[in-house]
Amino acid sequence: MGVMLSERAALEIKRTMQEQQATEDTVLRVGVAGGGCSGFEYRLAFDKSFDEKTDSKSEQHGVTVVVDKKSALYLDGTTVDFYDGLEKRGFTFTNPNAVKTCGCGSSFQA
Numbered sequence: 001m002g003v004m005l006s007e008r009a010a011l012e013i014k015r016t017m018q019e020q021q022a023t024e025d026t027v028l029r030v031g032v033a034g035g036g037c038s039g040f041e042y043r044l045a046f047d048k049s050f051d052e053k054t055d056s057k058s059e060q061h062g063v064t065v066v067v068d069k070k071s072a073l074y075l076d077g078t079t080v081d082f083y084d085g086l087e088k089r090g091f092t093f094t095n096p097n098a099v100k101t102c103g104c105g106s107s108f109q110a
Helices: 007-019 069-075
Strands: 027-035 039-047 055-060 063-068 079-084 089-094 107-109
Touching: 007 063, 007 079, 027 069, 039 089, 055 069, 063 069
Parallel strands: 027 063
Antiparallel strands: 027 039, 039 107, 055 063, 079 089
């Protein structure tokens, strides 16, 4: 199943890539790192590296998404969306593997 990118998130990522003048080989790397108030933090970054042995790669709404295999264990089935409202603006994560999340939604416990 992997990580799924909503169309709205893809539009924001493509806008940001264009703003930062990213090259054709730039990918969106989605991952997790230890930290945050719940144990793991979500990570989004632009990257140019991809290793077939340690990463999985998919094309979604015109964005190449790369997830390292360790992060994939925690992110399988996660949807990355983008919210743009009056009270907040940013990427959101809907993760079926999270047993607890923090109030801001940027970290989780698996």
